[in-house]
Amino acid sequence: MSLKKKKQLDAQVVEARRQHRRKSLIMIKRNWLLYLVLLPAVLYIATFCYAPMYGLQIAFRNFRIADGIVGSEWAGLKWFNRFFNTPRFWLILKNTLTISLYSLAVSFPLPIALALILNNVRNAKYKKFAQTITYMPHFISTVVLVGMMSVFFSPRSGVVNTVLGLLGIEPIYFMGTPEYFSHMYAWSGVWQTMGWNSIIYMAALAGVDPSLHEAAMIDGANKIKRVIHIDLPTIVPTISILLIMNFGKVMSVGYEKVYLMQNDLNASTSEIISTYVYKMGVLNQQYSYSTAINLFNNVINFLLVVTMNKVVKKLSGSGLW
Amino acid sequence: MNTKKIKHSWDDRIFDWICNIFLFLFIVVVFYPLWFVLMASFSDPVYVNNGSILIIPKGFTLEGYQMVFGDSKVWFGYLNTIIYTVCGTIFGTIVTVLGGYVLSRKDLVGRDIIMKLMVFTMYFSGGTIPLYLVVQKLGLLNTRTVLIVLGSVSVYNLIIVRSFMASTIPDELHDAATIDGCGNGNFIVRVVLPLSKAVIAVMVLYIAVAHWNSYFNALMYVTDSNKMPLQLYLREILVLSSSLANSFDVDPELQEKMQHMSMIIKYSMIVVSTGPILCVYPFIQKYFVKGVMIGSVKG
Numbered sequence: 001m002s003l004k005k006k007k008q009l010d011a012q013v014v015e016a017r018r019q020h021r022r023k024s025l026i027m028i029k030r031n032w033l034l035y036l037v038l039l040p041a042v043l044y045i046a047t048f049c050y051a052p053m054y055g056l057q058i059a060f061r062n063f064r065i066a067d068g069i070v071g072s073e074w075a076g077l078k079w080f081n082r083f084f085n086t087p088r089f090w091l092i093l094k095n096t097l098t099i100s101l102y103s104l105a106v107s108f109p110l111p112i113a114l115a116l117i118l119n120n121v122r123n124a125k126y127k128k129f130a131q132t133i134t135y136m137p138h139f140i141s142t143v144v145l146v147g148m149m150s151v152f153f154s155p156r157s158g159v160v161n162t163v164l165g166l167l168g169i170e171p172i173y174f175m176g177t178p179e180y181f182s183h184m185y186a187w188s189g190v191w192q193t194m195g196w197n198s199i200i201y202m203a204a205l206a207g208v209d210p211s212l213h214e215a216a217m218i219d220g221a222n223k224i225k226r227v228i229h230i231d232l233p234t235i236v237p238t239i240s241i242l243l244i245m246n247f248g249k250v251m252s253v254g255y256e257k258v259y260l261m262q263n264d265l266n267a268s269t270s271e272i273i274s275t276y277v278y279k280m281g282v283l284n285q286q287y288s289y290s291t292a293i294n295l296f297n298n299v300i301n302f303l304l305v306v307t308m309n310k311v312v313k314k315l316s317g318s319g320l321w
Numbered sequence: 322m323n324t325k326k327i328k329h330s331w332d333d334r335i336f337d338w339i340c341n342i343f344l345f346l347f348i349v350v351v352f353y354p355l356w357f358v359l360m361a362s363f364s365d366p367v368y369v370n371n372g373s374i375l376i377i378p379k380g381f382t383l384e385g386y387q388m389v390f391g392d393s394k395v396w397f398g399y400l401n402t403i404i405y406t407v408c409g410t411i412f413g414t415i416v417t418v419l420g421g422y423v424l425s426r427k428d429l430v431g432r433d434i435i436m437k438l439m440v441f442t443m444y445f446s447g448g449t450i451p452l453y454l455v456v457q458k459l460g461l462l463n464t465r466t467v468l469i470v471l472g473s474v475s476v477y478n479l480i481i482v483r484s485f486m487a488s489t490i491p492d493e494l495h496d497a498a499t500i501d502g503c504g505n506g507n508f509i510v511r512v513v514l515p516l517s518k519a520v521i522a523v524m525v526l527y528i529a530v531a532h533w534n535s536y537f538n539a540l541m542y543v544t545d546s547n548k549m550p551l552q553l554y555l556r557e558i559l560v561l562s563s564s565l566a567n568s569f570d571v572d573p574e575l576q577e578k579m580q581h582m583s584m585i586i587k588y589s590m591i592v593v594s595t596g597p598i599l600c601v602y603p604f605i606q607k608y609f610v611k612g613v614m615i616g617s618v619k620g
């Protein structure tokens with residue numbers, strides 16, 4: 001009896017699958033134009049994101065351009081071992097984490113403060129003006145930003161050292177002193193992104209129900225209390241998600257700005273994984289070695305993001321995917 | 322309004338004051354460096370070099386700008402950047418807006434798997450060298466094409482468009498159009514595009530700013546100095562402190578003058594390269610902000 005039932009069920013499943021497939025085929029045929037329209041985006045991702053992943057295998061080979069990717073002989077974990085055993089490994093790892101965590105620590109809280117303050121400004125024109133000004137640096141290119149830093153902080157005629165001179169302090173070569181590198185990196189980042197990053201909190205604050213404020217006012221709560229007990233709790237979910245996501249990115253400090261800020265004098269604190277990858281690969285042409293370091297970094301990044309996303313999901317019920 | 326009639330207590334007023342003071346400080350800190358660059362670019366090099374200008378320009382002069390505009394490499398860089406920005410933005414916007422719309426369609430078979438494959442690339446990449454090898458294999462090294470195409474499409478932008486489309490173009494609209502005999506092509510041209518002007522504007526601006534400001538792709542893939550974008554030339558002048566191209570002149574007098582003027586040339590360069598964006602942006606600010614808003618509501 002039960003065997004017959006099972007067979008019947010199986011037949012039903014097979015039939016359902018067949019129907020589903022037929023339906024899918026019809027839908028694909030009907031929407032052929034959509035696939036055509038999507039094709040350029042898919043091709044782009046395939047060429048510039050997935051094709052390089054095929055090339056990742058050179059991290060495990062002794063790659064030589066003449067031999068091609070597949071033609072080069074296997075090298076096992078040689079390049080990874082070389083990286084872990086290089087005396088600079090710990091220094092580079094330390095620099096990467098220092099720069100990344102320090103800049104997260106200073107550039108994360110300030111946009112929140114700015115958003116809470118902007119939200120309390122009642123004069124609409126003043127608020128708009130403040131927003132326009134504070135968003136501006138977002139549009140400045142990295143090259144110009146680093147250029148501005150090098151002229152402002154120049155020991156000979158930079159404005160910062162001029163002001164320090166007025167206070168009787170000897171000129172300091174900020175861009176060339178290893179101890180200052182992470183400060184320079186982090187605070188210039190604050191300057192550039194503070195306004196722009198506050199937008200997302202402003203959006204969350206706009207969702208506060210005004211009746212909450214009215215009720216609190218009737219109960220005699222002053223503004224500070226209302227900010228602490230109404231505004232802040234509203235944006236806590238946004239804050240926690242962004243914070244966790246940012247922790248997922250600690251290993252991926254962008255090389256664009258660090259590379260521009262580097263010079264021979266500050267190399268001991270400014271060399272990070274991504275700039276090392278660029279130098280080894282492009283300037284020294286050690287393709288396999290560079291790719292191995294890059295792969296190591298990417299895998300750690302990926303694991304961090306996946307872990308952090310799990311944490312977000314558990315806390316808020318919705319993650320990035 | 323009720324709230325206006327309620328008398329503000331002293332602690333509220335103190336709080337308002339503190340807010341205003343902090344906001345003022347934020348504005349000054351952000352604005353002063355920008356103002357300083359603008360002011361110094363118009364000032365006499367003598368005062369710029371000895372650091373005696375702090376708030377207002379001294380000894381008005383346009384010499385810095387004359388030097389910058391007298392350099393043919395600046396013009397070439399500008400022209401190249403405009404070419405890359407215009408072509409890249411057109412290409413990127415078309416691909417992104419159309420692709421984003423298709424990805425928002427729930428009746429697209431295989432949508433989930435395509436989406437997953439795309440999102441994966443946001444968190445994992447082949448890396449610098451493998452990408453370089455791909456570009457090389459395609460024969461795109463040292464071409465303008467690579468600077469136009471690379472960086473024009475991003476999964477992040479595709480997701481922004483997709484979220485926007487999913488919330489502004491309901492399925493019912495498409496169903497109704499289908500019943501009326503409107504095919505996908507017609508629907509995209511007559512319904513989708515007119516309804517998504519806002520997101521198209523956002524994409525144009527995002528992609529254009531990214532192209533205008535990018536330097537690393539040019540550094541990686543292009544060695545031909547004729548194809549250099551402005552940012553790469555700016556790097557030479559501002560960060561590596563090379564002299565302007567016309568300073569290779571053997572004339573020692575001119576050489577000395579260039580040395581003397583190097584600071585105000587840098588300031589003028591910054592204004593020339595960044596000025597256009599900063600002047601235009603306040604008028605289209607709402608589109609930029611809109612992009613962040615759409616991006617924050619994940620699809």
